[in-house]
Amino acid sequence: NRRPAANSVIRPDFKFEDMGIGGLDKEFSDIFRRAFASRIFPPGLAEKIGIQHVRGILLYGPPGTGKTLIARQIGKMLNAREPKVINGPEVLNKYVGQSEENIRKLFADAEKEQKEKGDESGLHIIIFDELDAVCKQRGSGAGGGTGVGDSVVNQLLSKLDGVEQLNNILLIGMTNRKDMIDEALLRSGRLEVHMEISLPDEGGRAQILKIHTTKMRENGKMARDVDIQELAKLTRNFSGAEISGLVKSASSFALQRHIKGGTVAALSDDINEMQITMADFLGALE
Ligand code: ATP
Numbered sequence: 001n002r003r004p005a006a007n008s009v010i011r012p013d014f015k016f017e018d019m020g021i022g023g024l025d026k027e028f029s030d031i032f033r034r035a036f037a038s039r040i041f042p043p044g045l046a047e048k049i050g051i052q053h054v055r056g057i058l059l060y061g062p063p064g065t066g067k068t069l070i071a072r073q074i075g076k077m078l079n080a081r082e083p084k085v086i087n088g089p090e091v092l093n094k095y096v097g098q099s100e101e102n103i104r105k106l107f108a109d110a111e112k113e114q115k116e117k118g119d120e121s122g123l124h125i126i127i128f129d130e131l132d133a134v135c136k137q138r139g140s141g142a143g144g145g146t147g148v149g150d151s152v153v154n155q156l157l158s159k160l161d162g163v164e165q166l167n168n169i170l171l172i173g174m175t176n177r178k179d180m181i182d183e184a185l186l187r188s189g190r191l192e193v194h195m196e197i198s199l200p201d202e203g204g205r206a207q208i209l210k211i212h213t214t215k216m217r218e219n220g221k222m223a224r225d226v227d228i229q230e231l232a233k234l235t236r237n238f239s240g241a242e243i244s245g246l247v248k249s250a251s252s253f254a255l256q257r258h259i260k261g262g263t264v265a266a267l268s269d270d271i272n273e274m275q276i277t278m279a280d281f282l283g284a285l286e
Helices: 026-038 045-049 067-077 087-094 098-121 132-136 143-164 203-214 214-219 226-232 240-257 269-273 278-285
Strands: 056-060 084-087 124-129 171-175 193-196
Touching: 026 193, 045 278, 056 067, 056 124, 067 124, 067 171, 084 087, 087 098, 087 132, 087 143, 098 143, 132 143, 143 214, 203 214, 203 226, 203 240, 240 278
Parallel strands: 056 171, 056 193, 084 124, 124 171
Antiparallel strands: none
């Protein structure tokens, strides 16, 4: 009798460590688990307690901290189909009617499937990137003078409120500016779970460095002198994206040693012996 509730197939094999995201702290994983726990309730329990599945999440924090990565991993964890992605500034460039129509379309597939298949419908994820862009002008009548921001927020609100019977939608909003997000969007039943993704601390940076050097380490391309802990110390205030950039840059420094002098890009015969060293990382850092 412990069949999972509707639209709720959390992959049982799913582990945080497998997400390829470094630096997530316990607070994050606790919120994360609580947000999705109702999706693995036995049938009827959610009704007994009187709770509904979380249908909206806000991921906020500085650029390059892995928000997009996390949103996509949530999709994988919940066995959802490929998320649909919508971008705030892009929406603003459209005419009022067109943006509303696009949002209507985003929800339409999920609504149709819910009607046809009911509880058997799969989960549909909509990722709204740079959500602050559409909220900025709300109430000011601005939005490039078109009021598009206003109408998009209103359309989102009406969709979220309208999905009362829809358990098969999860909206993930993302922003670097939580303070710009319309309060109305953050209320219960809407983007109700707020997850802050901050810059990684030293331990987090070490994890992220390890994640992004996995391939080179496993393939024997990383020299033994590379000191991940030391690099984690030296990359204070780096975002995950910047750490990923650092690793790429270090590889290019290593590659440079194998480009034949005087050529633009003819490679030396020992190219297969290429190793990325601590000096390459330090050069890249500089
Ligand atoms: P933005 O706010 O600029 O859209 P974001 O927070 O959505 O940025 P992502 O696009 O998810 O950031 O991150 C960019 C890339 O940086 C990721 O694809 C990944 O390679 C790397 N990255 C960022 N954060 C992490 C992390 N915590 N662990 C591992 N890789 C990370």
